[in-house]
Amino acid sequence: MDNNFIEEVTSKTTEELREIAVNFDMYRGALVAAAKQELTNRGIELTDEEKAKIENKKNKRKQDAIASADSIKPWNSFFVKWKINIVDDVNAPQLYSRQVINIFSVLFSVLFGGILLAINLKTVNNKKAIFPVLAFSVLYTGLTVFILNLIPGSTTPLTVAFNLLGAIVLYNFFWGKYIGKEFQYRTKPFWIPLVIGVAIFGLFLWAAIAENSI
Numbered sequence: 385m386d387n388n389f390i391e392e393v394t395s396k397t398t399e400e401l402r403e404i405a406v407n408f409d410m411y412r413g414a415l416v417a418a419a420k421q422e423l424t425n426r427g428i429e430l431t432d433e434e435k436a437k438i439e440n441k442k443n444k445r446k447q448d449a450i451a452s453a454d455s456i457k458p459w460n461s462f463f464v465k466w467k468i469n470i471v472d473d474v475n476a477p478q479l480y481s482r483q484v485i486n487i488f489s490v491l492f493s494v495l496f497g498g499i500l501l502a503i504n505l506k507t508v509n510n511k512k513a514i515f516p517v518l519a520f521s522v523l524y525t526g527l528t529v530f531i532l533n534l535i536p537g538s539t540t541p542l543t544v545a546f547n548l549l550g551a552i553v554l555y556n557f558f559w560g561k562y563i564g565k566e567f568q569y570r571t572k573p574f575w576i577p578l579v580i581g582v583a584i585f586g587l588f589l590w591a592a593i594a595e596n597s598i
Contacts, residue, residue, distance in 0.1 A: 393422040406434050409441055412475040413568045442566060471568045478572040479504040482559065486551040488577065494550030495525040500577060501554055505562055513562035520558070524550050 392415070393401060404411050404419040411419075423430070430438070470481065480500040489497025498521025502514045528546045532539045559565065 390418050390421075393418045396422070398423070398426065398428055401428075402430065402434065405430060406437050407441075408438065409445065413471065413473050414475045414477075469566060469568045470571055472570065473568070474570075476568055476570050477507050479507055479563075479569040480574060480577070481569075481571045482555055484571075484574045484577075485554060485559075486548075488574075489551035489554060490544060490547045493525050494528070494547055494554065495521045496577070497521070497551055497554055501558060504559075508563055508567070510562050513558070517554070517558050517562070520553070521550075524553075 393404075396404075396419070401419045401423050404416055405423065408416040480503065485497045485500050485504075488500060498517050502517050505511065505513045505517065528543070528550070532542060532546070535542065
């Protein structure tokens, strides 16, 4: 969270903070997050009416995003859910998107996806959540390798299935708990992790070919 916004919200009245929280669509994402945190620090909760207004605004935003995507690319409706919380606000933090984490988890490993999610957690200043994410990713990947080694023959379909299941856990549990499924962000370029992933995959492939040629 931007320290400048933290300092700014501490000087605002409770009513001003409520205004920012309820009309979140009119303010910068980082300012809204800081305002909500300041309300929490003051021990103040939003009323049921205010919460209902926020929920209505979020639902309308989702409906508008879906309608906009459908009007531009009807065949793209399947992918709309991946883009709902992606914004162009320059003050929103840059994160590796849900889609990128899922794809990298499936193609490379859940450990790789977990590392990308851990980087996101550092970006949103939730460093305490990094350890459980990485611990799950390491243990899950290790368990997957152990199980697959017990199965004779080609295990590619099972590998993809295990990775897909792990990717679902990364998003539905860890992202949802430590970042929030409604958290708005800008997408971060994924070229560097892609190059690293391809290089690691190439090394494993080379090692496998070299071992079989002996």
